[in-house]
Amino acid sequence: MEQEHKRRPRYKGTHPRTFQEKYKEHDPENYRSDVEKIIESGKTPAGMHIPILVDEILEVLQIQPGQTGYDATLGYGGHTRRMLAQLQGQGHLYATDVDPIEMEKTRARLASAGFGPELLTIQHRNFADVDQVAPGVLFDFVLADLGVSSMQIDDPARGFTFKQDGPLDLRLDPSSGVTAAERLRQLDQEELENLLAENSDEPYADRIAKAVIQVFRRGGTVDTTRQLYALIEGALSFLPAGERKEAVKKSCQRTFQALRIDVNSEFEVLYAFLEKLPHVLKPGGRAAILTFHSGEDRLVKQAFRQQYREGLYSDIAQEVTRPSPQECRRNPRAHSTKLRWAVRAE
Numbered sequence: 554m555e556q557e558h559k560r561r562p563r564y565k566g567t568h569p570r571t572f573q574e575k576y577k578e579h580d581p582e583n584y585r586s587d588v589e590k591i592i593e594s595g596k597t598p599a600g601m602h603i604p605i606l607v608d609e610i611l612e613v614l615q616i617q618p619g620q621t622g623y624d625a626t627l628g629y630g631g632h633t634r635r636m637l638a639q640l641q642g643q644g645h646l647y648a649t650d651v652d653p654i655e656m657e658k659t660r661a662r663l664a665s666a667g668f669g670p671e672l673l674t675i676q677h678r679n680f681a682d683v684d685q686v687a688p689g690v691l692f693d694f695v696l697a698d699l700g701v702s703s704m705q706i707d708d709p710a711r712g713f714t715f716k717q718d719g720p721l722d723l724r725l726d727p728s729s730g731v732t733a734a735e736r737l738r739q740l741d742q743e744e745l746e747n748l749l750a751e752n753s754d755e756p757y758a759d760r761i762a763k764a765v766i767q768v769f770r771r772g773g774t775v776d777t778t779r780q781l782y783a784l785i786e787g788a789l790s791f792l793p794a795g796e797r798k799e800a801v802k803k804s805c806q807r808t809f810q811a812l813r814i815d816v817n818s819e820f821e822v823l824y825a826f827l828e829k830l831p832h833v834l835k836p837g838g839r840a841a842i843l844t845f846h847s848g849e850d851r852l853v854k855q856a857f858r859q860q861y862r863e864g865l866y867s868d869i870a871q872e873v874t875r876p877s878p879q880e881c882r883r884n885p886r887a888h889s890t891k892l893r894w895a896v897r898a899e
């Protein structure tokens with residue numbers, strides 16, 4: 554049968570601009586050299602995620618052929634691939650993700666690279682339920698690379714970016730829970746102010762909360778990412794012109810992060826995962842966790858220290874490991890990353 558010829562998307566000008574138009578970036582396996590050029594220029598191609606601190610993680614996990622591991626946050630599968638390479642075709646890796654959309658794409662990509670179900674089990678599951686991933690199995694190594702993937706951030710339809718307009722969604726799993734837009738409608742001014750202050754230390758939480766609630770009081774809506782951006786811009790209009798642009802950008806980043814943490818119950822699920830983690834590790838088993846903001850890192854640090862004092866871990870990271878300046882240049886999204894690790898007591 555004759556193969557259907559797929560036309561590339563049409564776009565104005567010489568370069569694709571919108572997320573959907575970046576057809577080469579959405580097909581990185583077939584446009585390797587173009588994609589490599591984009592990465593070298595310090596950008597992440599629209600359809601992929603660059604894994605962070607890979608060598609440092611592999612050094613911590615000390616993976617041996619024949620072992621059984623768990624990647625709590627599959628994402629694009631960059632770390633998964635590198636961990637599978639260490640297993641050399643022997644042993645098994647379990648991987649989970651709450652995002653059914655990107656998870657299925659990654660499953661297909663890894664299967665066509667030779668990593669099928671005999672080596673890799675992928676489940677649509679929250680890592681809070683780590684004890685249900687492989688009941689009766691203890692893991693030699695576990696990795697959790699928290700937060701969002703670049704594919705999720707860059708797709709305006711998912712609502713994670715305020716740079717382009719899209720529905721104010723922010724759910725990692727769009728098949729369950731309430732969107733950020735719905736969540737905003739449920740909160741009163743004080744609750745919203747507390748959410749912004751507690752989840753992201755937003756210094757203008759009071760002004761932003763007031764601006765959002767005022768819109769609702771006047772019968773308006775805050776349903777899209779650009780509507781929320783415009784509200785934050787308005788709320789910070791009292792700032793001197795010279796510092797306003799940067800302050801608005803930072804407040805938007807923090808506000809979107811605070812809402813994301815809330816709609817995905819990120820602190821609650823991380824807490825549950827950390828509580829269960831030592832009990833799913835083999836004696837001597839090793840865990841590595843990448844965090845991206847101070848709230849996450851604090852939870853990981855406190856849990857590891859507490860469990861070390863209780864004798865559940867024999868060793869834990871005393872300090873965080875951070876990406877090198879070279880890694881941050883190549884991948885600016887690595888800037889805020891911190892790695893912590895722990896070893897299960899024998």
Ligand SMILES: C[S@@+](CC[C@H](N)C(=O)[O-])C[C@H]1O[C@@H](n2cnc3c(N)ncnc32)[C@H](O)[C@@H]1O
Binds near residue numbers: 700702
């Ligand atoms: C930073 S990305 C992981 C990137 C991955 N390490 C790679 O190399 O491509 C984080 C991923 O974790 C997923 N995730 C976030 N919270 C989760 C949770 N509680 N349970 C399972 N997956 C989660 C997100 O949907 C996202 O795909």
